[in-house]
Amino acid sequence: MGISIFRAGFSVLVILGFVVCDLGVCNGGFTSGYVRNDYVASDMPLDSDVFKPPPGRNAAQQVHITQGDLEGKSVIISWVTPEKPGSNRVVYWAENSPIRNKAEGSVVSYKYFNYTSGFIHHCTIENLEYDTKYFYVIGFGSLTRRFWFITPPKIGPDVPYTFGVIGDLGQTYDSNKTLTHYESNPTKGQAMLFVGDLSYADRYPFHDNTRWDTWGRFVERSAAYQPWIWTAGNHELDYAPDIGETEPFKPFLHLYRVPYNALDGSSPLWYSIKRASAHIIVLSSYSSYVKSSPQYKWLQSELPRVNRDQTPWLIVLMHTPMYSSYVHHYMEGESMRVVFEPWFVNYKVDVVFAGHVHAYERSERVSNIAYNIVNGLCSPMRNQDAPVYITIGDGGNSEGLVTEMTEPQPRYSAYREASFGHATLDIKNRTHAYFAWHRNQDEYSVEADALWLHNRQWIASKLAKSAPVSHLSSAA
Numbered sequence: 001m002g003i004s005i006f007r008a009g010f011s012v013l014v015i016l017g018f019v020v021c022d023l024g025v026c027n028g029g030f031t032s033g034y035v036r037n038d039y040v041a042s043d044m045p046l047d048s049d050v051f052k053p054p055p056g057r058n059a060a061q062q063v064h065i066t067q068g069d070l071e072g073k074s075v076i077i078s079w080v081t082p083e084k085p086g087s088n089r090v091v092y093w094a095e096n097s098p099i100r101n102k103a104e105g106s107v108v109s110y111k112y113f114n115y116t117s118g119f120i121h122h123c124t125i126e127n128l129e130y131d132t133k134y135f136y137v138i139g140f141g142s143l144t145r146r147f148w149f150i151t152p153p154k155i156g157p158d159v160p161y162t163f164g165v166i167g168d169l170g171q172t173y174d175s176n177k178t179l180t181h182y183e184s185n186p187t188k189g190q191a192m193l194f195v196g197d198l199s200y201a202d203r204y205p206f207h208d209n210t211r212w213d214t215w216g217r218f219v220e221r222s223a224a225y226q227p228w229i230w231t232a233g234n235h236e237l238d239y240a241p242d243i244g245e246t247e248p249f250k251p252f253l254h255l256y257r258v259p260y261n262a263l264d265g266s267s268p269l270w271y272s273i274k275r276a277s278a279h280i281i282v283l284s285s286y287s288s289y290v291k292s293s294p295q296y297k298w299l300q301s302e303l304p305r306v307n308r309d310q311t312p313w314l315i316v317l318m319h320t321p322m323y324s325s326y327v328h329h330y331m332e333g334e335s336m337r338v339v340f341e342p343w344f345v346n347y348k349v350d351v352v353f354a355g356h357v358h359a360y361e362r363s364e365r366v367s368n369i370a371y372n373i374v375n376g377l378c379s380p381m382r383n384q385d386a387p388v389y390i391t392i393g394d395g396g397n398s399e400g401l402v403t404e405m406t407e408p409q410p411r412y413s414a415y416r417e418a419s420f421g422h423a424t425l426d427i428k429n430r431t432h433a434y435f436a437w438h439r440n441q442d443e444y445s446v447e448a449d450a451l452w453l454h455n456r457q458w459i460a461s462k463l464a465k466s467a468p469v470s471h472l473s474s475a476a
């Protein structure tokens with residue numbers, strides 16, 4: 001219902017837009033007139049319910065899981081015991097199976113200025129069955145904690161799967177609303193694509209790392225039950241030479257593991273996974289990507305490995321957007337765009353999700369790859385081979401929203417709005433996926449912006465062989 005009201009409002013605005021265009025002030029897409037009355041977000045205090053440690057001395061806390069291998073048959077389970085190493089074991093079993101499996105993890109800890117972390121456990125469980133509910137237990141005796149997750153279906157071109165998308169979450173009251181809206185969304189996300197900037201602990205004096213711990217406890221209610229796919233943002237850098245901290249990404253890399261494979265040149269900061277019908281590439285905006293850098297070489301070899309017959313959907317996650325028309329962070333993604341955009345277009349990446357800019361924006365399919373310094377061809381052009389770029393840095397962190405937009409709205413920008421929220425990407429089959437963005441002020445089911453994504457790889461190259469595709473022209 002919300003959407004039809006919105007659509008009605010939209011058409012009125014479109015008509016107004018044509019009038020304005022005739023007067024010579026031609027904007028691109030749609031700038032939402034939605035106005036929040038308060039966009040200052042404050043962190044939840046330390047004694048908030050969402051930060052409460054589980055009962056029992058040294059009980060496992062900050063439990064989170066992520067995909068543990070390339071194909072989704074493995075899960076990395078992580079948790080922290082605050083006082084002592086405690087048990088390193090995970091007991092797990094498939095629902096309806098009498099067999100109890102055991103796996104041993106490893107434990108790490110780190111110091112940051114005058115903070116000493118708890119004991120951080122990472123345990124990879126392997127050879128899981130696809131599409132199966134598993135229970136897992138950490139700790140023993142009175143400290144036992146039990147969780148569950150569902151493995152993805154076996155990889156295949158028509159396997160439906162629903163991803164959640166959140167960025168720049170932080171730990172404010174708004175962050176809590178974003179997570180609640182994600183959990184209560186009738187379109188149930190099965191795994192989270194997280195586009196960077198997790199805890200914002202670095203905004204505290206001396207990067208008070210106890211705010212990494214509170215964040216871990218806050219997101220446990222989702223991240224212990226479905227994998228969160230991690231991307232590093234600038235707030236993961238924790239680079240502070242003035243207090244002797246010169247190892248970039250130190251807390252993040254100790255607390256959050258990802259399934260990279262050093263042998264193929266990936267790293268904890270750039271890697272890929274396949275899940276259901278999607279191939280997901282995670283990039284690092286804060287690591288070198290210049291020609292011949294390790295990340296550049298890895299992406300160059302990774303893209304030809306993507307098999308669109310197996311995984312038709314190619315999704316890229318990064319922190320800093322390549323296309324953003326907000327004033328804040330304007331053009332920060334430009335250097336990476338220059339290096340990687342031709343590949344994205346060449347390989348028909350379906351959608352690029354980024355955060356960093358604390359607002360929402362969706363682009364048209366555009367590319368800006370013709371420019372060679374001397375030819376003057378330096379504006380983005382409509383290009384059906386190009387990805388849709390979505391900025392979703394609106395998780396709700398303590399830096400608040402950015403509201404200042406470049407004017408007029410550039411033609412590549414299809415929709416922009418400064419509200420907190422989250423999105424879902426609902427892949428239906430090899431040709432259709434439905435993207436929807438939800439703002440926190442609305443009812444859980446309301447879609448503030450939505451778009452059918454048509455898989456150009458399949459619609460154009462495969463289906464066209466047998467029959468003309470009438471809806472090609474409407475392919476977003």
Ligand SMILES: *[C@@H]1O[C@H](CO)[C@@H](O)[C@H](O)[C@H]1NC(C)=O
Pocket residue numbers: 114115206
């Ligand atoms: C770390 O140092 C800061 C500044 O001196 C102080 O406020 C804080 O309490 C210290 N924290 C710990 C855990 O010692």
Ligand SMILES: *[C@@H]1O[C@H](CO)[C@@H](O)[C@H](O)[C@H]1NC(C)=O
Pocket residue numbers: 044048049050173176177180
């Ligand atoms: C966070 O959200 C949950 C779920 O809606 C709610 O139970 C809890 O009280 C909230 N906590 C704070 C501090 O807002």
Ligand SMILES: *[C@@H]1O[C@H](CO)[C@@H](O)[C@H](O)[C@H]1NC(C)=O
Pocket residue numbers: 428429430431432
């Ligand atoms: C793919 O999903 C779309 C949207 O649900 C549907 O209209 C279409 O018929 C599906 N295609 C096939 C081949 O099932």
Ligand SMILES: [Fe+2]
Pocket residue numbers: 168197233234235319355356357
């Ligand atoms: Fe950021």
